[in-house]
Amino acid sequence: MNKYKAVIGLEMHCELKSNSKVFSSARNSYNEIANINVRPVDMAFPGTLPVVNKECIKKALMMSIVLNCKQPEYMYFDRKNYYYPDLPKGFQITQMHDPVGVDGSIIIECDGYEKEVLIHDIHLEEDAASLDHYFDVSLIDYNRAGVPLLELVTEPCLNSAEEAVAFLETMRRIYQYCEVSEADTKKGQIRCDVNVSIMEENATELGTKVEIKNINSFGNVYDAINYEIKRQSELKDAGRYDEVVQETRRFDEETGTTIHMRSKVDAIDYKYFVEPNIPKYKIDKIWLEEIKKDIPVLPRERKNKYINELGLSEYDATIIVKEKNYADYFEECINLGMDAKTAANWLIVQIIAYLSKYDIILKDFYLKPSFLKQIIDAQVKGIISSKQAKEIFFKSLEEEKEPKNFINSDNAQISDKNVIEDIINNIISNNQKQVEEYKNGKTNLFDYFVGQVMKETRGKANPVITKEILKDKLDN
């Protein structure tokens, strides 16, 4: 089955984060209540006109720059004309002639190797309304009508489902880092169309392309691609490759298969033409420079820095760059002078686990890097044990009080050698029988003595110093 090379192209639609919709002053926010975020233009009442949201253009241009695309000299939009109940105007405002970005590329990582993915174009458009189908009625919710969408189209340059998903993950992370989108598939903010064809390993001509439309999760993208490769390969193996035709299919989640929707001959002529109600305007070079400055350091660069400059493991670095909040938190720790590995450990082992356990986001997490530093500093100075550090961590979160409130003389670790030696001397003189037995070879009694010291100090004795002194006393 794998003797063929798969050729995959992706179209990734991502909803942009913005205060208002892309051509309307209605709010752009997910709402459980239908038809709340609606202005007359969203329902195409006669005489209403689109007005471009500059914030959306800025974000689209930012993504164009991130993807190393060429930006057009002029900004304008096109109409894509077709009838559908979810499309109130009877056309969608999009960009066909001169998108915000063309001919770009981005490097992705997949199973330990790097690959450059070529970007055909990226363009800004508006979403349609959403339809809810019931047994005998369909309802239209216009909250989504006019929500800004960025559509990214790759060249057919991906060769496996793994690469496709790696690309989508990379892009999702970039959208999130740039705060261009929440890019949450659970909220339906990302939808994908996938093109799949297969060819002989050394063939020069591409095979017949099949499109799978409107896939709403990365897992489904993965399954749909693999199903399609398998389906096409089996037909080819059986000498029935002519049954692979240019068509649009959809992915059926329940059966994990793709199903025919329409063939190429039924393709709609969208009759694109320039949207006359939005004046064409020149994109200011200075503005582009400003946008460039607003682009944060992206995950791939951060990861390389963490590994090469800060000495983190690949594994730790990968986890930290997964979310910009994690990476920002980590970098703040470094800026505060914390040891990179220690900070990474705390972040990965304690903080991320805590966040997922209580289902909160890092922004709402009480223990800011400066508070974490109080704990780590105390531990490094030997004032508290690692066990105490953890206790203070949770106590601080529970009571929402700075850790320093819990790092006081009362529960501080006893590290004073003289104090510990006095305690040990006492214990030895009170446990002569055990001392005898130890000296006669019952060396596992060592832990008994440690235990006695801890009991005496209620766990506060520095264990390293305690063991050092005990060893010295008992063995000599």
Added chain:
Amino acid sequence: MTELSIEELHKKLKNGEITSDELVKESLIKSHEIQKICNAFVTIMDDAKGGNITDDLLSGIPYGIKDNYSTKDILSTGSSNTLKDYIPFFDATAVANLKKHGAIAVNKTALDEFGMGGTGTTAHTGIIRNPWDPKRMCAGSSSGSAAAVAAGVYPYALGSDTGDSIRKPAAFCGIVGYKPTYGMISRYGLFPFASSLDHCGVLTRSVKDAAIVVDAMKGIDKYDQTSWDSSKINLYDSINGNVKGKKLFYIKEIVDESNYPDASSELKKHLAIFRETIKKLKDIGVDVEEVLCDKELLNVIPSVYVCLSCAEATSNMSNLTGIIFGPRGKGNDIMDMMKDHRTKGFSPLIKRRFVIGSYILQKENQERYFVNAQRIRRLIVDRMKELFSKYDGLILPVSTGVAPYIDGSKDELNSDNTAVLEEHLQIGNFGGFPSITIPNGFIDGLPVGVNITGNCYDDANILNIAFALESQMNYKGMIAGGYHE
């Protein structure tokens, strides 16, 4: 008194000779009278009341609104069955602006369905007739507005103009029709025909009234991105009648009688009236020159217009599905319901335009028709702008003569070589140029008009020249004869 000018009415309202209520009542009574003769209205707002009189010239004065303007809580049909019961919940910006000036709307005027005709015969409420002679048409599409203003129902009514829809009916009804520079008046709330050509404007009985009304309608609007800030322009204040040294041009290929070897006597008379008008302008110090233009370029104006306007219209009117507004169509699924709504709702003329528009926009035809039409539009506009750099404006006669008869006579003069005379006003829409028609004479008791078109943003200059010319003639403030004693 509704036959008076805005300035005169304002004075009478101010000094208490008449109240706003009385004026509104008179306007409503006349509306009903005219309705019987001209069928000019979709809605007469019988419950309209007078308003406060302020220093604003428009305060308390009644006016009419073309029925393709969205009016809050008032039926707005676009004269189409597809919107026969549509009551909007928002005002068009131009209407809202007039409200702020205290203007009182008393009726909604009928039009060629969605402005897509030039005869006044395609409104869902029936044929609109010319008050000068009810057997004749008003032209269109602002037919009801033109008829009502000419009949003296009020001093002004709103119009819209995509090809010549304000400026041609004005000529046929013996009144003033003015569409300002594209974007000077917001189009928000105007039912679109072809967005890149659509203009709001006004029909009045004098140039000054047109200036007063557009001053109130205009302004940048956050809901229309093609609108621009004209706050520094005051058209009314700019009118001073001083036109010495102004330069106009006319196009030989359009007005020279030698272009029309089989010209009717009416056309000959019309062109003679035009020449007299030129003489009057020269008398007051305006320099008028003859300019030669590429005949081929002029000849394709109507085709370019059809291509662009039909293409945009097809798309603009795709929102008329009967799902969100308009009568719900019948059918087993939603696509059938939309089809039913549109099949029953639109008149044959509109359907023809949709078919043309769709054809032109098809992938395989776009380059040949749509893109080429856009190129020619650009060539025409560039040529005009070049001329406007030397001249203040272009002056041309409107149409080939007087209003035609509604029945039968339509193609009498419409041999191909007069098409350019019929359709040249479309140049004003191609370039978004300010353009005004004023009456300049009579042929057999029926009015004819002349048009002046200038460069974008030069509205004040154009109105001032029109005002000076108007002052040299006796056609200001005319009321169509026959019913108004």
